Amino acid sequence: MSQAILFDKVLDSIPTEAHQLRAWFALLRCFSSIERILMQHLAQEYNSSLPRYDVLTALAMNKPGVTMGDLAVMLMVTKGNITGVVRRLEQDGLVKKVTSKKDRRIQSVTISASGRKLWDKMHRDYERIISTLLKGASEAQVNTLTLSLEHTLKTVEEAVPQL
Amino acid sequence: MSQAILFDKVLDSIPTEAHQLRAWFALLRCFSSIERILMQHLAQEYNSSLPRYDVLTALAMNKPGVTMGDLAVMLMVTKGNITGVVRRLEQDGLVKKVTSKKDRRIQSVTISASGRKLWDKMHRDYERIISTLLKGASEAQVNTLTLSLEHTLKTVEEAVPQL
DNA sequence: AAAATTCAGTTTATACTTAAACAAATTTTA
DNA sequence: TAAAATTTGTTTAAGTATAAACTGAATTTT
Numbered sequence: 001m002s003q004a005i006l007f008d009k010v011l012d013s014i015p016t017e018a019h020q021l022r023a024w025f026a027l028l029r030c031f032s033s034i035e036r037i038l039m040q041h042l043a044q045e046y047n048s049s050l051p052r053y054d055v056l057t058a059l060a061m062n063k064p065g066v067t068m069g070d071l072a073v074m075l076m077v078t079k080g081n082i083t084g085v086v087r088r089l090e091q092d093g094l095v096k097k098v099t100s101k102k103d104r105r106i107q108s109v110t111i112s113a114s115g116r117k118l119w120d121k122m123h124r125d126y127e128r129i130i131s132t133l134l135k136g137a138s139e140a141q142v143n144t145l146t147l148s149l150e151h152t153l154k155t156v157e158e159a160v161p162q163l
Numbered sequence: 164m165s166q167a168i169l170f171d172k173v174l175d176s177i178p179t180e181a182h183q184l185r186a187w188f189a190l191l192r193c194f195s196s197i198e199r200i201l202m203q204h205l206a207q208e209y210n211s212s213l214p215r216y217d218v219l220t221a222l223a224m225n226k227p228g229v230t231m232g233d234l235a236v237m238l239m240v241t242k243g244n245i246t247g248v249v250r251r252l253e254q255d256g257l258v259k260k261v262t263s264k265k266d267r268r269i270q271s272v273t274i275s276a277s278g279r280k281l282w283d284k285m286h287r288d289y290e291r292i293i294s295t296l297l298k299g300a301s302e303a304q305v306n307t308l309t310l311s312l313e314h315t316l317k318t319v320e321e322a323v324p325q326l
Numbered sequence: 327a328a329a330a331t332t333c334a335g336t337t338t339a340t341a342c343t344t345a346a347a348c349a350a351a352t353t354t355t356a
Numbered sequence: 357t358a359a360a361a362t363t364t365g366t367t368t369a370a371g372t373a374t375a376a377a378c379t380g381a382a383t384t385t386t
Binding site: 103 | 333335342343344
């Protein structure tokens, strides 16, 4: 859920110096639009979802031996969340879970051959969609955006302790 | 769930000309960080959530007569989603639903006195948090970010038909 | 070695979200 | 006016997400 459409009304009601809030709403709007497009594509084309794609990506991009906890850290969600998504992926034969011999608490998750095959297709689509959506902006404009965002993230992380 | 931490690995694996993907990951990272902070504040401080705050904002910012369908459009979610969030807000006495006399299909939703009081507090916190998080960037930097994002959104919307 | 603690992952309860099927009310059309 | 189509909102089924309680396994302390 996003307040994207309330944008103008909310901004009208705040002091003009609140340029920060204006930036946050622009970020919210932009993110939500793109995320929605990716989500709907994965749903329609693969009967899948972004969380499933994210887990497959994490497995495809890392050396074998990725654990449930590793997935939770990489994808910035709780371990309980990972349990559910991985269970459904395993039921569909896209990943496999093996208990470590050295430490029987640890579950090692690997992507299966069919999981890899599906991920390859999803990944190509994902990149193509992002590319298409941003094609209208020049490379310089896109790079400006990237730098602004990376700078903002640094600022945000530094400000967190002040909250 | 976000691929934020996979950022660098994914980028290493793509052609260097994929500046668009780099921008999308920066957007994802930045958005997720800020959203998580807002979410956790509402949960800890008010035992509430962003969707609840969003609905209260929509009601507080608009003239009376907002319908369930209006909320779904304004917050860009399905009507079924609105049904659930509004029901829980009503159970907590924060909003009230009245069936229209003119058209008995229509539910008119209004914010209650206690809902308004809670929203005032949440809203002040929300603005303060965004302001604090972005305080480290200059006004010029923030404005550059806003312009880049607004331009990108336009680009995205124009590209949608091509998908 | 026994007890206490820490650690990895699952389970539980609750909330949020979608798409699709549905019910009821209104409007359009023939 | 009667039938058909549209509109508004709810319900349902499944997936995604959190926090907190829990289980079993390993490690640390005593």
